[in-house]
Amino acid sequence: MVALKSVVVSRSTLKRLPLYLHLVEGLYAQGVEHVSCTAIAKEFDFDPTQVRKDIEVTGEVGTARVGFSVTGLVIRIREFLGWNNAHDAFLVGAGNMGKALLGYKDFEKYGLNIVAAFDKDTRKVGSRIFGKEVLALSKLPNLVKRMHVHIGIVCVPAEHAQPVADLMINAGIQAIWNFAPAPLRIPEGVILENARLTQSLAVLTNNLTRKLNTTKE
Amino acid sequence: MVALKSVVVSRSTLKRLPLYLHLVEGLYAQGVEHVSCTAIAKEFDFDPTQVRKDIEVTGEVGTARVGFSVTGLVIRIREFLGWNNAHDAFLVGAGNMGKALLGYKDFEKYGLNIVAAFDKDTRKVGSRIFGKEVLALSKLPNLVKRMHVHIGIVCVPAEHAQPVADLMINAGIQAIWNFAPAPLRIPEGVILENARLTQSLAVLTNNLTRKLNTTKE
DNA sequence: TCCATATCGATATATTTTTCTCGATAAAAC
DNA sequence: GTTTTATCGAGAAAAATATATCGATATGGA
Structure with missing residues (x-):
């Protein structure tokens, strides 16, 4: 050692x-x-x-x-x-935030390689977003196992976040990056990191409100 | 009181x-x-x-x-x-992240009302993204003053973040929500909140790397 | 009606995080 | 060659944050 x-x-x-x-x-x-x-x-x-x-x-x-x-x-x-060798990741939910993340070129520099996206909307399935395939959600479990993907990115609406996370975890995903504004329940051993913009926004709006109130008085 | x-x-x-x-x-x-x-x-x-x-x-x-x-x-x-009355905000940089934020319906619930977007790319200027106008960056200072907009959202590449922030602050913006992966220098009194995804990602990839290392040994 | 219990609010303790202090050391100035 | 100074690393002190304890109180059941 x-x-x-x-x-x-x-x-x-x-x-x-x-x-x-x-x-x-x-x-x-x-x-x-x-x-x-x-x-x-x-x-x-x-x-x-x-x-x-x-x-x-x-x-x-x-x-x-x-x-x-x-x-x-x-x-x-x-x-x-852990940014020297980027970890492969699957993204679920090809909505606005999902698309933005798929289009972000620099993630590889930050240890993240988004391999493919998944969506349950059949109209999106089969298309490509910034060169990345959008696959049917049902394909995720097998692909996680076959490709040894470690990271799952959750970009679905709050109400679907938990089932998507469960699906990922059952498939063998080891770490979840959660963009949904919902608290996720995950078993011990799985890593969860919330990227919740609302928390950041809360700090900002509270500070601003306080500032505007105090300068007025 | x-x-x-x-x-x-x-x-x-x-x-x-x-x-x-x-x-x-x-x-x-x-x-x-x-x-x-x-x-x-x-x-x-x-x-x-x-x-x-x-x-x-x-x-x-x-x-x-x-x-x-x-x-x-x-x-x-x-x-x-401060989420009861949403604060008006201007967003600068209609790239991927900017678009995603413009398309996010629920911000009003979180105290934020994005009024318009600004970009220096003349091809984008004049268009609408999710119903919101994209205006020339040069129009920002006057509009901030006229409309009493308090919040500025920075969604431009790292190298442009500081000039954009300076422009906002000179125009009278009181709080900046920064999505650019660059540290901003701002005068005292102005509120700065960084929404840097790379920080969240750092926590995730470090934890994951450690987990993978320890289970292997 | 009286007792057991869940919960609050306040205070005290523990833990974590940040900041300060100081001796050691390497480069630059004299 | 000696002194001065910037910086490190280690350990102590201070500040911030999280957790535990305890008396008071309101509800539900004996």
Whole structure:
């Protein structure tokens, strides 16, 4: 055993790492070789120690007075996030959000390779969206098994989300990325990540409402 | 002064409130009149005390042995989140993500009313997407002022995000919902909320990678 | 009517996350 | 060659967040 990468890391840290990655990839493109925590922190208005602690989990070590190697950070963060080898994914629900995700070119850079889409609407089945086939939902279980697909993306309306998730899990899907505004019940061992825009929106509208109220008074 | 709604509340609480709201709206539709924290907590695998604390910020009070009024919760949570009167918003960038957001019918329920879209691509300008006009970006500043639009949604590629945000802020936009995978620099007082999918994806792919590694060993 | 119980609200404790402090070290300045 | 300074890594302190405890209270059943 070389390194113990299986450290459980807080969600907060995990969510900051892509920010750092984006930054250091930019620096790499510019030919910059080293970067300090202080510099990274300044970019995001974070505390330098926090940045150092975050980087620590990736296994990358820095040098005093020099900082961290930019290439080292790119490699280690990508590796830590599991973004070096993209995982195959199936998407269910070729509505607006589903289409938008299918059209997003950069997911492969973020560890995700959407292989095909599924829909129960027979009019959509057989078509292609951004080059990706839309298949009948009934085909999903067999294909998950045959192709060893790990990730399922749920983009269906709230009322269909649970049955779709169940279908995926029974087929052997190991992780679900849920865009439906519904809480999913999933068995232990299966990974669930909610990408609920309404939560983000709640933070925004609450802040805005408070701001408008306080400035008025 | 009646109630002091201007309490600053943690992001975590703010993000859980929409979950509760969704649940109690469902209960309301079923005709249920009261619900306890214990019941809500069970639904999401949260701690009942946490749910009680979250609800406390909305100003709704419960009754021992009975729980909280379902209608009371619906009203108070929606009010607290600022979802009773939708704020007008302009969206910039009518690409895939932009289109998906324009097509999302339910935003009005979540306090957001997308009034129009803007794009610098002259081929898109003049068209309509899901009934919403696509206008030239140069028209944005005047319209923000005339229509008193508060929210700006940034759906442009990373490299254009900052100039677009600057344009919005100079025009008087008070809150920005950012979908671009780029950190935005904004002046104090302006509200920024990032809806970055890559952060959510990072949590998912990291968990999955760890899971696959540990089960293999 | 009285007792058992579910639930609330308030307070206290525990845990997690963030920030601060400090000695060590490597590069740059003198 | 010595001093100064930026930065790291480790550990301590502070702040934020989540969980547990407990008395009060309202309902339902003995």
